[in-house]
Amino acid sequence: MKAITIQHPHAFAAAAALKPCENRGQRITHRGALALHAGLRLSSHPLPDPAATAAFARLGGPDRLWRPAGPDAAAAGPSLLAIGAVIAVVDLVDCHPAVGERGRVCCAPWGERWHGAAARPAHHLIFSDVRVLPRPVPCPGRQITPWLLPPAVAEAVEAQLTAQ
Template identity: 35%
Template sequence: MRGLTVRQPWAWAIAADLKPIENRSWATRHRGEIAIHAGQCWDEAGARDWRIMEAAKSEEPLEPDERFVFGAIVAVADLVDVTREASSPWAEPGQVHWLLANVRPLAEPVPCRGWQNVWQVPADVEALVRAQLGLTA
C-alpha cells in the first residue's frame, strides 16, 4: 500500500469524504489504493480556508481539536486520476489535482510516521489498516 502525508485540517476533510481532490505541485504515476496519512503539522491557512470552514460548518477559522488526528493514517482512498484540468472548488489553479474516490475512513487511526512524496506504508501498519477495513493483503 502506498501512502500520502497531508497536513491537517486537509486530511480531516479527505477522510470525511468532503474533499475529493488533493492539490500538489507534482504528479504521480501511482493509481489505485492510497493511505491518507495526517501529518504532524497544522496548516493555519487551511484552517482559515472557506472550503474547510464550510465543510466543518464553522463561521470561524478552525482550531486543532479532537476531530483532528496527527501522525496517523486516517483513511484509505482510491487515487483515480491526476490532472491539471479538474473542475471543482477544491482544485487549486496552477496545481496538479489528484482525484480521490471511494474514501474509507478508519474508525481508529493507525499511528505511523509519514514521508514526503508517495511512500510505501510499512507492512505492520498496512496490516492494521487492512484488518480494520476488512481487506486482505
C-alpha cells in the same frame, strides 16, 4: 500500500469525503488504494469550502487534534482529527494538470493553479470511495508522494478495512 501525507484541516476534509481533490506539485502515476496520513502540522492554508470549514469546527477544529499513543490505544478524540497517523483510505482515480486546455483551473473550489512555496504548477489528485478507519494507525509520514507504508502499518490498516 501507498500513502500520502496531508496536513489538517485538509486531511480531515479529504477523510470526511468533503474534499475530492488534493493538490501536488508533480504528476502521480499510481491509481488505486491510497492511505491518507494526517501530518503532524496544521496547514496555513484555510479550507476553501464553508461546509468543510463548519464540519471541522463542529468536531472541535485545531483544538481537538490529537496523536494516537499506539495502534491499540484507546481513542483520545475523533478518528478524523488524529495527527501522525493513517486515518482513512481512498481510491486515487485520476491525476491531471490543474490548468486545462483553455487555461482555466479545474476542480473548484479545491483545485489550485500552483502548489507549495516553490509555486510549481499543480496537479490534481482525484479521490473516490473514502473509507475512514475506526482507529487511526500511528506512523511517521513522508513528504514524497506517494510513499509506501511500513509493513506493520499496512497490515493494521488492511485489518481494519477487512473488518468493516
